[in-house]
Amino acid sequence: MNTRSDQTTKDDSTKLNDAVLHEDDLTEQAKNQFSYHSDIFRTLESYRQSVLHNVHITHLGRNFFLSELDILHRNCKHVLNYAAEHNEIFNKNLPTIGPLVVCGPARTGTTLLYNLLACDPNCRAPLYTDMNVEVVPPIARSDSIGQKRRIDILNSSYSYNEQLYKLLTQLAAHHAHFDIEEDYVILRQGGYFPMFPLLSDDEDSSSEIWIRKEMKKEYAYDYHEVFLRMLNSVDMPKSHWLLKSPFHIFSLNTFLHHYPNALLIMTHRRLDEVLPSWCSLLLAAGDGYFDKSNSISRNRIIKRCCQCLDTEVECIMKFRTSENGKVDQSKKNIFDATYDNLMKDPIGIVHQIYHYFNLHWSNDMEMAMRKWILENPQGKQGRHTYSLAEFGFNQEDISTRYVDYINLFLSSNN
Template sequence: METETQCDVVAGNVNSIIPNPILRKDVVLCDDDLSAEAKVQFDFHSEILQAFQLNARIVLANDRLTPIGRHLFCTSVEQNYKNCKDVLNYVASHSELQMAVHPMPPLFVLCGAARTGTTLLYNLLACDPACRAPLLQDMTNPVPPLARSDSTRSTFAQKLSDPIVSDYERDRNASHPCFKYEEDVNILYQSGLLVPHLESPESTELATWFYNDTNKDFAYKYHKTFMKMINSVDTPQSHWLLKTPYHIFNLDTLIRHYPSASLIMTHRRLHDVLPSSVRLGLAFASIYFDSNRHDAAIDKKTIVERRLRATDIQINRIVEFRRAHSHASVFDVLYDDLIAKPIDTVHCIYNHFGLKWSEEFEQAMITWLRDNPQGKQGRNSYTLEEFGLTHDTIEQKYEEYNRMFLNREDILKTDDGATKSANSTPDNIITVADSIE
């Protein structure tokens, strides 16, 4: 099993980016290499192509992108679409994948808002040898799908020598560290569901499409197809584990395609979440915009506003979903509990869902916490004032969310309740200070 991976650059496989000395300025999107069988079997393929075309048209119209930023976008779009076609061709040519030969085990989806402790919790939950969380290589090099034990797996990370990209990776990792288990947002990327933050400041077309939660069935049809494929070669003993805040934008669609899925939602004080989310957005976007431009403040202002809007939509979608689905299978985790008592918190999750605990699992979590201390891949600092925020305005704007999830007395329920909080227990096994968000 691999021990090192390389994170993607916003929406694609970084291995396809450099060192080609000729920087790309445009994309070529064509479905000629999608088999006739795949086109018939997967009628959503045309919507995926349209999604990529929409992203390319709008983002490449932004003349504020740096040459390398434009290149990164072009290569990642093409790589994601290629991966999509490879997956659809593979599944179409393997008819057994449409049969119940490899049934999907229970699915657990970690879908707290960004910067609420999901990365820490995801990596701890993925320590269970009886579960499976997708590796980055599973998603960025998907065909042929490989079992975790496959000896042909390689540590495919390739360190880039370009100093610009190296600086970018360092700053990005300080906000969002890279680990071998990555978010299944990499699967959604392959359906054309890309981050909408790169369109020009005066444009809203891409964001309007992206945040529309009534038209993303095609993305989750592809997601389910992808999951069937990788499950067919390596079915976990107990359950699948997925994680990305992207699912929050389309929770109803997620549940429609995975009706038996159980959700785990993390919650953190929003006066910490909002500036942290903005800082992450600035780190990810830094390579796409020129900080030395005389009007560089426009780009920073745009990214700040768009990250705040993204978090605002996430918070509102969580509240709306929980109002409408009061009996959904959801477990709530408080960030403070997770940070103070991470293993106890995971134990609460396992107890709630009736999952089997093992000594091997617990020891793996202890080892992971020891090997991944706070700030191992860098740290970022941030304040409310830096982004024009105040504690009072946040409290007022998100009063309902705070009341629903951050007031212990409101979210701690009896054993009969479908939703619980990860309540701290007196028997602490190991603690961390502020760790991976």
């Protein structure tokens, strides 16, 4: 038994339990310029209280989530302080094209498509380290020394926390890890964390309560734009920014308010595959954080997955359809791609996207995509298996529940 290690873990946990989120190090200039800072603070503090009061979270889980919230808030304050001090970041316009945004539901091939689109040397997709490691000052992709320093810091954090590294390795079988990451990381710093209510101990919370509450956080997109402009100030792409998150679906009108030139890619997959895959991923993520012997946490995760998918489909239908229930053809800034077609011909789908949006296609990009596919075959980081039955679902229920969405986006006539 490693007594020293155990004692260190207990000491760290005690510090995190006692730590209170604060804004003492947020400058007055930042507070005055970004009034929504208090909304972000209140949101993250409410999440912290949920962690502290949920008796089903393990010691490791509580330690992880409290640490995560502390890091999110610290990064947020660093960014707001930097932006307030460097107002020149707002003087440099974002590219007139895009951003190009992959915003299909989770588990519909978005990660594959995102990584292929990122092979375009004329675009920029945020690196995980851009958003999570030494976020200020921002550094250019060409700054090899600065980029290496960030990677070294990230790797050292994994070596320090063996349990976290083991969990991330297990999760890679469900959701592969890559250098670029979805901009949901930015939204989390802004207090937009749709899946954090999994930690709530409120058994009766409905989607009308927890998801709708998250969808009202327009300030998270205020913060998102500040962050993207900060990155843009040092590393503006020649063509466009590339972004990705399934959670943009909940707030597409807000997103378009901030980025009116956005080009949206919506991926679609059979929902009898999406739902169990989504449940399996979140249960795998919860393995290290919740008491496995208690069915409450498992049942809550499955219930919230269903509520999340219900709301995603509802938001897509509301955003995409006209009054007669048909797809609104007037919205020319949206490209639809099915998972099956993407898996059959991924480069062909990217080519269609570029043709549809009149983006510049290059041989360098195609060669980079082919290289990426060869180096990252499906299942390289582990295999992910699941079924409807293991979560208490059946195909008939799914077909009935989402019939309108299926007819519009997944029928053989489309």
